[in-house]
Amino acid sequence: MKKNISVIAMTAMASILASAASAETVRWARSGDSLTLDPHAQNEGPTHNVSHQLYDPLVYRNLDLELTPGLATEWGVTDDPNIWEFKIREGVTFHEGQSLTADDVAFSLNRARHDNSDMKGLLSSVVDVRAVDDYTVHVETDGPNPLLPNNLTNMFIMSREWAESNDVETPQDYAGGEETHAVRNANGTGAFRLVSREPDVRTVMERNDDYWGADIYPMEVSEIIFTPIQSQATQVAAILSGEIDFLMEPPVQDVERLSQAEGIKVETGPENRTIFLGMHQGKDDLEYSDAEGNPFSHREVREAMMLAIDADTIQRVVMRGFSDPTGAMLPPFVNGWTEEMHERPEVDTERARELLAEAGYPDGFDITLHCPNDRYVNDEAICQAVTGMLGQIGITVTLDSRTRSLHFADLQNGELEFYMLGWGVPPLDSDYVFNFLYHTNTGDRGSWNFTGFSNERVDELTVGISQETDLEQRDEMIAEIWEIVNEDITYLPIHNQVLAWAMRDDIEFPVQSENTPMFKYMEFTD
């Protein structure tokens, strides 16, 4: 009997502890806020981060970046290669009680294709989306599109009924300055429901106990309080003083200190973003250089610059270890990446000088390097280091670093000849890199190719891979493009950024390489 009582007491204790553990509020901070809660109005990282808690996509990338069932349980190409079929999860309800059907999915995907939508670019191959029955959706594309699901990982599903009764059937016209019900309210199927939202100040979300994945995920967080904090010193102070529990992207110079602080740990992992320098090889004469002709048009010059840049030193000195030096123009987990591309050539200033002489610039030349100073991690410092390194082989670099709004405006106007840029690859396929950075700049394709690089074979293959359904064949085509462009040395890759998340040390939350925290995965150790 006595034993029984103690057992009961212990069970009672355990259940109290369990409920105490499950009532965990997480105070989350990062430097920027979500721009809007309308899930289709902005294709931007911090915006999707908040939406991922409130809404669900059909498929998403889990902590290991694998494509994982969200609101779709199965998907595959039908007998018609132009049609993808998605089986929709049954028994899912929205926060306000509507049940999810294929009709809502079709509605949401079509909403994301609307002119106002910022997500439409990811669905440009789609011609029709229709609900076949209550739990089946067909997506028809204008040609075979083998990678359609890769484009859906941030494509959130809304309730048609809610959208219609609140007059938000079309996405908010973000650029035109529209304010709709969906901008500051949300009715998703996500693991968390919105409690309150004050833009730039604070967003509160509470656990959705009816979540379809309640038994699949840990779901230990009961409340999320999200506060954007801009000043880096204040971010660090806030986590050191215990006022916040989870800080995304702490300043690199403080990571060391944070990881040594009591009660705080820092999780790190590779980020889906490569930092590199671009050179305009297509012009006859450079505006920002007094050199004879265009030095960048010589492959030898580009190779010499590659040999002069010591990315390991940049990693050690500028990035304090928080970078992954690379010779490839894409991060390791992207389809098309190879160990061989990743390997950088040995730094060799002797050889670099010889190459410059071969190209007709034995005494080097002068050039202006344009850099943003508030976009990438330590962007300006990286450029300063590069300036010194190129100086070693006789290239006199003048550094011009400015705020990102000015930098990117000039870049897109095609005015820059030697510039820094960073590129992430959300669909995790080389296709995305070729399309924007290597295809001849026609406005539509190659819209971020400001190097003047233009290669017919590359253009042909780039268009080809977007429709090739035989994945083996497709990978060969990808490899061929990489061979051509790596041989050309169109860009000078420096490193892949490394992500860091700082958190209370009883939190278990590994870094997700897309920089998307999903709080349903967060666990606590006691």
Add this chain to the structure above:
Amino acid sequence: MIAYSLRRLIQALFVMLAVALISFTLFQFVGDPINNMLGQEATTADRDALRDRLGLNDPIPIQFLRFVGNAVQGEFGISYRSNRPVSDLILERLPATLELAFVSAVFAVTLGISMGVYTALRRDGWASRVIMTVSLIGVSLPTFLIGILLIYLFAVELGWLPPFGRGDTVDLGAWTTGFLTTSGLRSLILPAITLGLFQLTLIMRLVRAEMLEVLRTDYIRFARARGLPNRAVNFGHALKNTLVPVITITGLQLGSIIAFAIITETVFQWPGVGLLFINAVRFVDVPVMSAYLVFIGLVFVTINLLVDLLYYAVDPRMRIGSPVGR
């Protein structure tokens, strides 16, 4: 009187117009908002369409006229970033800034005057020396550094006060206040000290200098000779005469407390208009930036106007010297 006021008013109008022109032209050079509004996948055609819709392709004088015309009606357009009317955004953020400015002004004035009087009366005491030395820090250290030092000491090391934000607020309809909750009041302390420290030292040094001057004058000596108690001489006679310039300076400083709140608000992530402005700069949100500058201009011009008019009412010499009398 009417002519004088009118003239001052017209001058104020010209100043405002100049401020509007500056804030408008300034933003022709801050970069292209289109880039931040459209994602990296946008095509050239998308960009052009958006420029057209925002009226960015019109000639500059027309853009300026539209700007002034709307500004007069309190219309500053729609924020490029948050897509809400700029006037709403500013009104929403104003309570936070005004409460912070109010508390730091009270802090600066009360402590500044009392410490100024103290150091003037006991100029050779060790406490005065300490105060004078420490006050040098207040004058010479930049605001953001003081803020970070305070955060480090009181939030990180001692853990007494929150390092950022406004705490819990109470919504009173058109006004949200942090005065009614403990966390709101605790959150106010560090930013208010940071913002007020410079004004405090300024007022203190001003009061001290004026006070020393007044204490040397004949009427103070006569008052002492009459055998008036120290208290009556120091506070009844000396301090009263010291306060005239102090009030003027304090009034003008109030404007700069509101304007300089930008730095303090950024350091403490205080959700006021200053932070709104900094965010706007980061996103090249031109309507918010220009509205903020015009707003700050208006604050200064209004305070100056009031001070001018007060002089006229208070100081009889102004009336004699004015051209109207001739």
